[in-house]
Amino acid sequence: MTLHLHDTRTQTLREFVPLDPTNVTMYVCGPTVQSGPHIGHVRAALGFDLLRRWLEYSYGRVTFVRNVTDIDDKVLTNATDTEEWWARAYRMEREFTAAYEAVGILTPTYEPRATASIPQMQELIQRLIDAGHAYAAAGDVYFDVRSWPSYGELTHQSVDAMEDAADADPRGKRDPHDFALWKGAKEGEPASAIWDSPWGAGRPGWHIECSAMSRRYLGPQFDIHGGGLDLRFPHHENELAQSTAAGDPFATYWVHNGLVTVGGQKMSKSLGNFTLAEDVLAERDPQVVRYALAAAHYRSTLDLTASSYDEAEAALGRITGFFRRAARTFPETVAAATIDELPAEFTAAMDDDLNVPQALAVIHETVRTGNSAIDAGDGAAAAFAAESVRLMMQILGLDIDEPATAGAERVALDSLMESLISQRAQARADKDWGAADRIRDALAAAGIALEDAADGTHWSING
Structure with missing residues (x-):
């Protein structure tokens, strides 16, 4: 089986055939850095990190571009007298980077800022004007949606059924659905947020940014365009229209990740129901957060609760507990274990x-098979299972050697377990079998297994 991806434009599961099998090209809409990241932003970035990792495993090279929108109405609005918009945008960008790095999201091949590609945006706007698909009016430039018959093909809507475009002052629009390519400067806007153009001073519209940046770094056609489900309309619909109207083939596949919800509502800064990534990562081990965010299919809606992280922690504990048990029981065999390829069932799942x-x-x-092999004294089978688990976890960006609990919690748990194991050992030495059994039973009820070995008693979260 080869990789199949759900393509938003065709609404079908399509076999992935890259333009160049030696270099898969991928563009993902990154954050608008008006404020720090919430956990929904991290989930979105993680979904495409997992796809990138699988593409790298399958094809080798992936050129992965994820932009930063550092100029936007919200970025300007959130500036203060003591922090200019560009300074705040950079500070917020660093917060996004820190959150991404904490959960093991790979650094993009390149991460362009919108403000660094203004000439490319102006060039694309001029091409659209020359082709008759855009017009200048009152210092603004708008895309003429009625001029492009394919407008609406991504989200399968007719123009008349769409909401009006509310991304700019409608002062010069021919049609309320026309969207801004260039936004004329307004009184009170900082001079640092204004660029000269053939149509008057101003700044780019949001949608033109990604079309220009993807073309600049990946060319007029590339393999995959990704982003959150909430970006399909109007952002991605408008990107597709303006790029194809300008003559570019643009993206071959459109991939969208599901949203994080809270009580059934989309997690959003505008709704005030968000959980900052910084707060989650202060309370939970980053590997636990990564597992919790990856445990739901990338296209599904994910309603995160405290139990989501608890379940992820327990699951990681079972996996790492098995690996350590195998390495402890058959150290030389596990250390020397190699496998030629990933389990077929794992590959089939990732390709689906x-x-x-x-x-x-x-x-x-x-893990269950490996634990059974350990119980049976089959070192070769246990080592094979351990190496398989290690490689599969590596593909998912999960470090099997990391503890499944946060640092302070792990220290506390280790200390507690050391005390209980010592108490049980003393009870056995005193032939107080009842006390020894009570300790074992209490730990078992808490999901912790004890293993008595020649070198002492070892514990693991029960699988």
Whole structure:
């Protein structure tokens, strides 16, 4: 089986055939950095990190571009007398980067800022004007949606059924659905947020930014365009229209990730129901956060609760517990273990529209098989399972050698377990079998297994 991805434009599961099998090209809409990231932003970036990792495993090279929108109405609005818009945008950008790095999201091949590609945006706007698909009016430039018959093909809407474009002053619009390519400067806007253009001083509209940046760094046609489900309209619809109207083939596949919700509502800064990534990462081990965010299919809606992280922590504990148990029981055999390829079931799951939940199920089944092999004294089978688990976890960006609990929590748990194991050892030495059994039973009820070995008693979260 080869990789199949759900393509938003065709609304079908399509076989992935890259333009160049030696270099897969991928553009993902990154953050608008008016404020810091919430956990929904991290989930979105993680979905495409998982896709990128699988593409790298399957094809080798992936050129991955993720932009930063550092000029926008909200960026300007959030500036203060003591922090200019560009300074705040850079500070927020660094917060996004820190959150991404904490959960192991790979650094993009390139991460362009919108303000660095103004000439390319102006060139694209001029091409659209020359082609008769855009017009200048009152210092603004608008895309003429009625001039492009394919407008609406991404979200399968007719123009008349769409909401009016509210991204700019409608002072010069011919049609309320026309969207801004260039926004004329307004009184009170900082001079640092204004650029000269053939149509008057101003700044670019949001949608033109990604069309220009993707073309600049990946060319007029590339393999995958990604982003959040909430970007399909109007942002991606408008990107597709303006790029194709300008003569570019643009993206071959459109991939969108599902949203994080809170009580059934989209997590959003505008709704005030968001959880900052910084707060989550202060309370939870980043590997636990990564597992929790990856455990649902990337296209599904994910309603995050405290139990989501608890379940992820327990699941990671079962996996890392098995790996350590295998390495402890058969150290030389595990250290020397190699496998030629990933388990077929894992590969099939990942090729099936990046079905990470099923891939995780394969990992847990391998853990169960490996634990049974340890119980049976089969070192070769245990080592094979351990190496398989390590490689599968590596593909998912999960470090099997990392503890499944946060640092302070892990220290506390280790200390507690050391005390209980010592108490149980003393009870056994005193032949107080009842007390020893009570300690073992209490730990088992808490999901912790004890293993008595020649070198002492070891514990693990029960799988």
